[in-house]
Amino acid sequence: MLCATVTCALLLVTQVSEAFITNTNNARKHIVQKPNIIFILADDYGFNDIGYHGTQIKTPTLDQLAEEGVKLENYYVQPRCSPTRSQLMSGRYQIHTGLQHLILWRWQRAALPLDSPTIADKLKETGYSTHMVGKWHLGFYTEALLPQNRGFDSYFGYLSCTESYYNHTIDWLDHKHRYLDLRDNNGPVYSKDGHYSTHMFTEHAENIISRHAEKSSSSPLFLYMAYEAVHSPLEVPKSYEEKYSFIKDDNRRRYAGMVDTLDEGVRNITHALKKAGMWENTIFVFSTDNGGDIKAGGNNYPLRGWKGSLFEGGIRGVGFVSGGALKTRGVVNRELIHVSDWFPTLVKGVAGGSLNGTLALDGFDQWPTITGKDVPSARSYLLHNIDISYPKRGKKMFSDTWDTRVRAAIRLGDMKLITGQPDDGSWVKPPSDESVPHGDVIHSKDQGYKNVWLFNITADPTEHYDLSEKYPHHVHHMLDMISAIDLTAVPPNYPKPDPASNPALHGGVWGPWVK
């Protein structure tokens, strides 16, 4: 626009400065507003069961989100539910929280200790509204241990695991009596009988998102969405299962339907975020909690072993980062990343918060690795676990260092060392599609007393070639590392069942029983 008059020139100046002010405000708003963080944790979701790894089960939503973001292809979780959740919430290894043995049972007086803040505590401290939907599984014998008292503004979900997807009950020690395990901040929720959990949790998350947007509060949202899917019991609405009628194996077909529901739930959550105008400022993380359980429809082929195992099928996880606020797109990340890393990665890397006030963290801030180009992992090694309470196996193989009868595993660069009893190391193909007959298992040839394995995971991710005899110096060095790390361990906290936990004694619902 050419200005011939003084008035016109003044007008132009005003327009320019208004634009300048608006831009500055936008920029300031942009700096102040931290990204929303949506963390979706799937349960017992196998390595071979996401569309972009497998061929049998279709997951269009997850595939697209991963395609638009960063696929984590050297990503590790723990072999079971509570252990992975404990490390996600605390950023600390199980050997430092007393949770190194198996899982937390609903009748045990044990829990993720209160001595260090959770990821929700820290995100709340840095200004987030924090909400949790779904499965907790980190102990609940006192009120102080409930999620709403561990950093979450609101909680809606299951305290334990393996609840009925429809009536939300789970059994007592006698395996006869079943009791409700569904609550929110105010106590038990009785009104959801018959509401399938994947739908129920998804709808709850959608409500949290729309309410958050309506408040137009300046606080960012942290939503921890821990689906029950796709853990057993294998329960699924018929319409989802029918899409997989070509799978003849009952467990696998139901499981496939459950994955389909999960994928749809994630789609609905992303739609809710988009509708609320929040997607562009969201970091979206998806992870499994452990490998698939082959006895409950899951599959990890071509990896070795399954849920519970220290072979890769138990611990190498499906995971990716996506969301409108992620600038890195269409990338496959092959750096070593672990579930304990989310604590510093999300609190510091994404939210810009401080890591003060925690006990020593075992996780590393991996945000530079996830968002950068060719930025190496912040970790050089990864302790998978040390479990001195697990049944010992074989004879001690080295006299001067770690007792190789004890269950443990560590990763150092390319190499992984396993000792003791790692659980079944078979390779299992998905049952019953056209080409693979039901029950196609390639059994491990390892004898029952073998207790040391060394693999080059980079060259041999399916763990076919044990190198322990070829490289004894690697074995020795890594055994020494386990011994040294073990000096920092606290004793496992795995108490006997507490009869006082019986829901029959307190209102017929699962919940805290110690004052």
Ligand SMILES: *[C@@H]1O[C@H](CO)[C@@H](O)[C@H](O)[C@H]1NC(C)=O
């Ligand atoms: C709840 O569902 C489970 C199956 O998951 C079933 O065994 C149990 O009988 C059901 N309980 C009630 C009260 O309907």
Ligand SMILES: *[C@@H]1O[C@H](CO)[C@@H](O)[C@H](O)[C@H]1NC(C)=O
């Ligand atoms: C997703 O949303 C559609 C449309 O509202 C609904 O029919 C479906 O049940 C929802 N699925 C899940 C898993 O919540």
Ligand SMILES: *[C@@H]1O[C@H](CO)[C@@H](O)[C@H](O)[C@H]1NC(C)=O
């Ligand atoms: C951590 O530092 C922040 C300020 O940087 C402070 O508000 C908070 O109270 C500190 N937390 C602890 C546990 O020291």
Ligand SMILES: *[C@@H]1O[C@H](CO)[C@@H](O)[C@H](O)[C@H]1NC(C)=O
């Ligand atoms: C492990 O395999 C990788 C990839 O093939 C290779 O670069 C590396 O040298 C191997 N490490 C050892 C110790 O053999």
